[in-house]
Amino acid sequence: MSKLTSFSLIVFILSVSIYGVFQWHHEKAPSTNNQVEELLPDYVAESLSTNIYLADGKLSHIINAEKMEHFNESNTTFFTEPNYTLYPKNTSAPWKVSAKHGTLNHNNRVRLESRVQLVATDEDSLVQEIHGKYLELDLNTNILSSDQTIMIEGKDFIMYGSGLIVDLNTTQMTLTEHVQTIYKKITP
Structure with a gap:
């Protein structure tokens, strides 16, 4: 050879x-094809509007969103531009919560992120608006919580702090860390 x-x-x-x-x-x-299929939502809705009722027929909350994607395997729903109207059990005045992004988990907890805003529809409410980067909402109890920095706007004040728990049914609010309160001057 x-x-x-x-x-x-x-x-x-x-x-x-x-x-x-x-x-x-x-x-x-x-296979990359299987990985891509796993990332695809099971269903998608655009311009979503849903009314949720309690067992006794009372309106619990309304969900509006620009886009919704649901994943059955993880039982998770992602929202783009979610807007919730919450009807507390003990009052007639609803509250409105909005954000850029939201995630609804299987335990009926919503994680709202980026430009979160909670607004009272009752003009006589002491707290009119709450702003923050992050809020978590329990749809079963109507309790909102955040461990992030928040700003609370009231009739004659603006309050800054972090760590917030709000029970919409009793309108009781707990602020873990108070940073500053600015009172508006009231002129007669």
Whole structure:
């Protein structure tokens, strides 16, 4: 066997071996098609508007969103531009909550993020608006909470702090850390 034939045979065997290793690794790697399918929502809704009622027929809350994507496997729903109108059990005046993004989990808890705003529809309410980056809402109890920095606007004041718990049914509010309150001057 000549040197050229031996060299050609070695290159051929090396090429076949490398090709075999690549094929073996390709078969072991998870398919990207399956990964893409797992990331696709089970259903999507645009311009969503939904009314949710309690067992006794009373309106619990209304959900409006620009877009909603639901994933059955994780039982999670993602919202774009969610707007909730919440009807507390003990009062007739609803509250409105909006954000840029929202995530509803299987336990009926909504995580609202980015430009979160809670607004009282009752003009006589002491607290008119609450603003923050993050709020978590329990739709079963109508309790909102946040461990982030928030701003509370009232009739004649603006309050800054962090750590907030608001029970919309009793309108009781707890602020964990108070930073500053600015009172507006009332002129007669």
